[in-house]
Amino acid sequence: MGCDGGTIPKRHELVKGPKKVEKVDKDAELVAQWNYCTLSQEILRRPIVACELGRLYNKDAVIEFLLDKSSEKALGKAASHIKSIKNVTELRLSDNPAWEGDRGNTKGDKHDDLQRARFICPVVGLEMNGRHRFCFLRCCGCVFSERALKEIKAEVCHTCGAAFQDDDVIVLNGTKEDVETLKKRMEERRLRAKVGKKGKKPKAAESVSKPGVSEESPGPSKIKAVKPEENNLDSREKKANSAPKSAAANGSSSGKIGKPLGGAAKRSIADSEESEAYKSLFTTHSSAKRSKEESAHWVTHTSYCF
Known part of the structure; x- marks a missing residue:
């Protein structure tokens, strides 16, 4: 069974050696990083x-990822x-004028050159295809090549003029070392x-509690404004009692009966x-001026209690 008919097996067919480590194609990796979304793997x-x-x-x-609150998120580690x-x-991003996109490949008879980048550096003109290091500014979002920032040193963005610091410069698709330094900056921020x-x-x-204290404890101006009102109650009553008399005198002199002014104590009940x-409900009634011994008890007893 097997090896008959004069077949001669070779060594690699009989002896299984160690598996070769598969190497990632650098060109394919660059295309995946710079042309596809890290989260959804779409263009x-x-x-x-x-x-x-x-x-x-x-x-x-990113918005769909944040709205999806399920425990199992697709490719959640990337974000x-x-x-x-x-x-x-x-x-x-600045568009690359040499990139045609899918305009010339409508019939499928043309090869798409993925090595040609869609975007370029607006200062130096380098293509953003992964061959050169690119970075962006957190303050404004403008994208430049690292060579442009090194050659033209400035504290202001080359495109929009926004001021930035070294902490605002973030390298796009950097190496493992770059990612570690960016992670430390992110945690510190x-x-x-x-x-x-x-x-x-x-x-x-504190700002919320201060107005509450001022309302509870009135200032000296409020206290002064309240005290005269309490002390001048007698004077107000005198004015209220004298007002009907003056109105009646004016009415009699003019020959017409004047209407009483105000509803304050014009006459006793x-x-x-x-x-x-009805009169016994008020404190001015004679029953309210009785002594405690003469006043009746509020609790009434029925005949059933005896």
Whole structure:
């Protein structure tokens, strides 16, 4: 069975040696990094965003990732550090005039040159195809080649003129060392933001509590304004009692009966024509001036209690 008919097996067919390590094609890796979304593995389409580690995404894919709150997210490790849309920056990319895209390949009779980049550096003119190092600014989102930033040293963006610092420069699709340094910067930046928020909360609480204290404890102006009102109650009553007299005198002199001014104590209830039961409800009634021994007990007893 087998090896009959004069067949001669070779050594590699009989002896299994160690497997060869498969090497990743560098050209294919560059095409995947610079032309496809890291999260959805689809072709990059505007608007294109980049995270704080320098990876490229489609903005739609990032929004879908943030809205998907299921426990099992597709390719979640690639964007696990993205907690909100504020953690990504929308990029301002310069189109490459030599890139034709799919315009000449409508019938499928033309080869797409993936090595030709869609975007270029607006300062030096280098193509953004992975052969050269590119970076972007977190403050404005403009993309430049690293050579342009080194040759033309400035503290202002070359395109929009926005001021930036060294911490705002993030390398796109950098090496492992670049990713580690960017990760440390990201953690330090987020810690500073948390400390700043905690520092603002006590100040906001103090500003809220101050107006409450002023309302509870009135100032000297309020106290002065209240005391004269309490001390001049007698004078107000005198004015209210004298007002009907003056109105009646004016009415008699003019020959017309004037209407009484105000509804304040014009006459005592004891002099009114109301019933005694109604008058006994007020403190001016004679029953209210009795001593405690003469006053009746409020608790009534029925015959069933005896």
